[in-house]
Amino acid sequence: MRRFLIAALLWVPLVCFASSASADTFTCLACHSAMKGKIRTEKDVIVDVHVDSERYAGSVHGGFDCITCHKQFHSNPHQAVKVGSVPPAIAALASRISQKAKVDPVALAACSECHGDVYKAWEDSVHGKNIIAKKQTDGAACLDCHGSPHYITPKNTKTSLVNRNHIVETCGECHNKEEIAKKYNLGTHIVERYEESFHGKKYVIGHQNAPTCVSCHGAHDVRKWDDPKSPVAWDNRQETCGKCHKGATKKFVAAITHKPYGKGNPVPYYFEKGLIVLLLGVFAFITGHVILEAIAEIRDKVLRKGKEGHHE
Amino acid sequence: MNNKEIPGEYLRFNVTERIQHVIMFVTFLLLSFTGWALKYPEQTVEHSSWLVQIWGGAKNAGIVHRIAGITMLLDFVWHVIYLAYSLGTGKMKLRWNTTIIPTPKDVTDAIQNILYFLGLSKTKPKFGRFSYIHKFDYWAVFWGMGIIGLSGLFLAFPVWASNFFPSWSVNWIWEVLFIMHSDEALLAIVFILFWHFYNEHLRYNKFPMSTTWITGKISIEDMKHEHPLEYELEFGDKRGQ
Numbered sequence: 327m328r329r330f331l332i333a334a335l336l337w338v339p340l341v342c343f344a345s346s347a348s349a350d351t352f353t354c355l356a357c358h359s360a361m362k363g364k365i366r367t368e369k370d371v372i373v374d375v376h377v378d379s380e381r382y383a384g385s386v387h388g389g390f391d392c393i394t395c396h397k398q399f400h401s402n403p404h405q406a407v408k409v410g411s412v413p414p415a416i417a418a419l420a421s422r423i424s425q426k427a428k429v430d431p432v433a434l435a436a437c438s439e440c441h442g443d444v445y446k447a448w449e450d451s452v453h454g455k456n457i458i459a460k461k462q463t464d465g466a467a468c469l470d471c472h473g474s475p476h477y478i479t480p481k482n483t484k485t486s487l488v489n490r491n492h493i494v495e496t497c498g499e500c501h502n503k504e505e506i507a508k509k510y511n512l513g514t515h516i517v518e519r520y521e522e523s524f525h526g527k528k529y530v531i532g533h534q535n536a537p538t539c540v541s542c543h544g545a546h547d548v549r550k551w552d553d554p555k556s557p558v559a560w561d562n563r564q565e566t567c568g569k570c571h572k573g574a575t576k577k578f579v580a581a582i583t584h585k586p587y588g589k590g591n592p593v594p595y596y597f598e599k600g601l602i603v604l605l606l607g608v609f610a611f612i613t614g615h616v617i618l619e620a621i622a623e624i625r626d627k628v629l630r631k632g633k634e635g636h637h638e
Numbered sequence: 639m640n641n642k643e644i645p646g647e648y649l650r651f652n653v654t655e656r657i658q659h660v661i662m663f664v665t666f667l668l669l670s671f672t673g674w675a676l677k678y679p680e681q682t683v684e685h686s687s688w689l690v691q692i693w694g695g696a697k698n699a700g701i702v703h704r705i706a707g708i709t710m711l712l713d714f715v716w717h718v719i720y721l722a723y724s725l726g727t728g729k730m731k732l733r734w735n736t737t738i739i740p741t742p743k744d745v746t747d748a749i750q751n752i753l754y755f756l757g758l759s760k761t762k763p764k765f766g767r768f769s770y771i772h773k774f775d776y777w778a779v780f781w782g783m784g785i786i787g788l789s790g791l792f793l794a795f796p797v798w799a800s801n802f803f804p805s806w807s808v809n810w811i812w813e814v815l816f817i818m819h820s821d822e823a824l825l826a827i828v829f830i831l832f833w834h835f836y837n838e839h840l841r842y843n844k845f846p847m848s849t850t851w852i853t854g855k856i857s858i859e860d861m862k863h864e865h866p867l868e869y870e871l872e873f874g875d876k877r878g879q
Contacts, residue, residue, distance in 0.1 A: 524793070524816070530679045532686040533696035571797045578800035580808040587813075594813035601821045609828055616836040618755035623842060625757075 354392045355379045371428040382476045395436040395475065413439075426457045426467050437468050437475070447547040464506060471496050488545075490538060494520065494529065497539045519584045535570070542566055542582075644873050647855040654720060656854050661713040662779070668706035670827050672699045677820055707790050714783045735766035735867040740777070744770035766867040771837055778833075782826050789819040 359379035364372050382388055387395075397412045412420075412432055419435035420427075427434035438445035448454040448468075456465030472478050473487045481489055487496045498517040500506050507514045520526040520539070528536035540548075542558055549556035557566040563579035571578065589595055651659070675689035676699075686696065693699035724730035734741065746763070748770045753759035763769075768776070792799035792815050803811045839847045843860070850856055862869050 531690050531696045578797050581812045593810040598817045605825045612833045622755040
């Protein structure tokens with residue numbers, strides 16, 4: 327216990343310099359920045375108790391008090407701590423998303439205090455509805471895409487999980503999973519298919535205009551394609567594709583499907599097989615011909631001393 | 639003019655044909671290098687490969703690829719018009735021993751040549767102005783223009799191209815165009831690396847390369863040796879004099 331206390335105290339000056347938050351925050355971080363590992367709460371939820379105070383201080387929320395979001399604590403060790411008051415709206419929202427945010431639903435609901443518009447858009451999205459209306463635990467809430475609020479950095483920084491370079495990987499966290507695809511009747515290998523497409527290939531080699539998932543599907547207000555409000559719904563596609571492809575027609579916007587290759591789409595599948603046969607055939611002929619000719623020329627030079635079996 | 643000496647060199651390609659060839663191979667190299675970067679990215683989103691970096695990024699590489707592609711197509715169109723014009727005005731004549739058009743003799747030549755390589759034939763076939771090897775090289779470009787050039791044009795201007803495809807094809811036509819462009823480009827690169835490079839660069843008497851593409855000329859000795867039928871056609875009657 328004593329060793330733990332000393333270790334915790336060692337962190338105090340560092341935290342003081344790094345953060346501009348109030349004394350309460352230092353009190354929390356004094357322990358939580360030194361604590362390593364995870365604990366199991368009485369509700370049988372595994373919680374990572376560590377908060378990296380340096381990264382926290384450098385994040386967009388670094389100046390906040392812990393209790394700005396963690397408005398209440400429900401575990402015994404913290405009952406003595408001064409507890410912030412929970413506004414009724416936040417408490418109501420917290421109860422609606424509690425099955426998703428097992429650790430601290432109030433803190434997750436607290437995002438809406440500042441990010442109200444975004445929260446509203448999300449509530450109406452396929453992700454939000456899945457959590458709030460269908461009471462599911464999968465479906466992305468704020469933290470699933472943005473990462474821990476302790477470490478969120480602006481969208482244009484390298485460490486942001488939702489910046490251009492990371493967003494496809496971030497979406498893929500769930501959308502690469504077979505079980506998610508099956509459960510919600512989504513296409514499989516979506517990220518793989520995207521990366522095989524021209525859009526994805528350009529994205530991978532660093533083309534700054536190449537569209538990522540969110541360019542077409544939207545972000546906080548993402549909807550299923552058959553939702554008429556979705557940007558990739560049939561009636562909205564011309565506008566969505568038209569952002570880059572001016573004058574996009576009905577016929578043109580049908581091009582993108584993220585459908586997997588294979589026998590399900592037989593024309594390209596067998597077409598490619600045919601071309602591979604052609605490629606290998608030509609390749610075999612030309613390499614064979616070149617090798618035979620080279621050997622024959624060496625033979626003529628060395629063994630026949632330049633005398634070719636010629637017309638002379 | 640029967641007393642005219644046989645010259646030391648023979649003009650094989652005129653300046654127009656040489657320029658067409660230079661445009662063709664310069665655009666081919668540009669297209670190969672920029673296209674390869676897209677076909678085989680071998681990199682992560684955060685770190686571009688050198689193949690992308692040398693063009694100053696993916697966007698520039700794409701612009702280079704499109705400009706080179708259109709230039710190549712125009713070069714091809716120019717060549718076809720030039721051929722039609724030359725044939726129409728009689729500057730170029732269709733003759734069995736000088737034509738680039740494949741003939742039945744090319745098939746027997748190829749068989750005889752391969753038999754010769756294997757030691758099963760004592761004599762090499764006699765070639766005209768263009769052997770079956772040259773003809774294969776030449777017509778491969780036509781194949782490439784049709785398959786890679788057309789699909790490339792459609793892929794570069796997809797909104798425009800979508801007008802041409804019937805609605806029942808939208809589910810697969812773009813995949814097909816992409817496969818056409820990508821797989822056939824690989825075939826073209828492999829073809830050039832093996833066929834063209836061996837025949838025009840690596841051959842013992844041509845290494846590091848034949849200078850015909852610059853001067854347009856071939857030495858009479860090489861002509862006698864490599865294009866005996868054309869030699870006979872041009873200088874055959876002067877042999878005994």
